[in-house]
Amino acid sequence: MVEAGECRSRTLAEQDDKREATWRERALNAEEALKAAHAEILAQRTRIGELHGQIWDLQAEWTEEAVQRITTENTTLKQRVRQLTTDNRTLDERLKAARSNLRFQDRRLADLEAQIVDS
Structure with a gap:
């Protein structure tokens, strides 16, 4: 026990x-x-x-003048980008129009050559 x-x-x-x-x-x-x-x-x-x-x-x-100058430059650059974008669109449209005119002139020239050959 x-x-x-x-x-x-x-x-x-x-x-x-x-x-x-x-x-x-x-x-x-x-x-x-x-x-x-x-x-x-x-x-x-x-x-x-x-x-x-x-x-x-x-x-x-960054002084207050520097911040103001950078803000102004940024705004100017944004405006320039918008202007260049617009100019780019305009030039692109002119290029398309010139290509279309060239195709038309090529067809016209081919038709004229065909007429000369026929006569």
């Missing part, structure tokens, strides 16, 4: 040790994951800070 009690006590102690080892392992894994998360957060905060610095540097370089 005493041996059975001791055996049961040992079995319970072993089970407790196994449970404690499992919890200990989980706690260690959680601590490692927490450290990794803190490191990642620190790295991302550093990167965000660097990017904010770059944005501020870029914004500082």
